[in-house]
Amino acid sequence: MRQIEFRQEPGSEPAQQRPRRAAVAASARLAAGLAALACASVLTGCAVGGTLLAGAASGALEAVGLKPSNLPESQKPPREVPLxxxxxxxxxxxxxxRPAAIVVRLYKLKDPTSFLQAPFDTFIDPQREQKTLGADLVQVREMTLIPGQRYEILEKVTREAGTFGVVALFRSPAPQRWKFAFDTAKSEKSGVTIGLHACAMTLTVGDAITPAGAAASSNLNLVSAAGCRT
Known part of the structure; x- marks a missing residue:
């Protein structure tokens, strides 16, 4: 029997490969369409994306203190006073x-007026203290120090407390040297360093608030100027 031989013309493509090639071409067109759609979406969202990025950048600057926060004062984190x-x-x-331990109280106050005007006996009686300080008192805590002790802390003070007060309950307190009051915002930057002695406190770092009508004291860092009461 005579065999019939089929020959492929030069440059022609086998018939069985044509469907595969058509499928590849369709896939390529689909991919190109999806890419174009994605590009259009990106271009459309540029304005929104730019706004989001700007907001994130602004928040980052606020976090590191390079931009003022728009939060209300009451919602900001507590101040930290280096004490x-x-x-x-x-x-x-x-x-x-004879040296002895002493009770020291730390007061967080909205206003310093009633605190500065209160006599020593006010702080010995809790009920009298509460009545005198009233709504100005935000928080109070106390500690006991012993001779030679050093106490250092970052004292947290809520934003509503514009004043930070310190009271030392000496057995024989020197006049005007057993309590100090400080502006919280200023003290957060400067810090407060207090020495406690036989009958008086000394102030070496920080600016104490002066009571209304009283002259500013310039020798709070000298214990010799206190004069212990006997």
Whole structure:
């Protein structure tokens, strides 16, 4: 029997490969269409994306303190006052010249007026203290220091408390040297360093608030100017 031989013309393509090639071409066109759609979506969202990026950048600047926050003052995080209390070896020695432990109270206040005007006895009686300070008192806490002790802390003060007060309950307190009041915002930057001695506190770092009508004291860092009461 005579065999019939089929020959492919030069440059022609086998018939069985044509469907595969058509499928590849369709896939390519689909991919191109999807890419174009994605590009259009990106271009359309540029304005929105730019706004989001700008907001994120603004928040980052606020977080590192390079841009003022738009939050209300009451919603901002508490201030942190660097507080250092250094007790001398003659702490609370009084007239008998015998050192003793002392109770120190830290007050967070909205206004310093009632605190500065209150006499020493006010802070010995809790009920009288509460009545005198009233709505100005935001928070109070106390600690006990012993002779020679050093106490350092970042004291957290809520934003509503514009004043930070310190009271030392000496056995024989020197006049005007057993309590100090400070502006919280200023103290957050400068810090407060207080020495506690036989009958008085000294102030070496920080600016104490002066009571209304009183002259500013320039020797708060000198214990010799206190004059212990006997």
């Amino acid at each position: 250092k209390l250094y007790a001398g070896t003659n702490l609370n020695a009084a007239a008998d010249n």
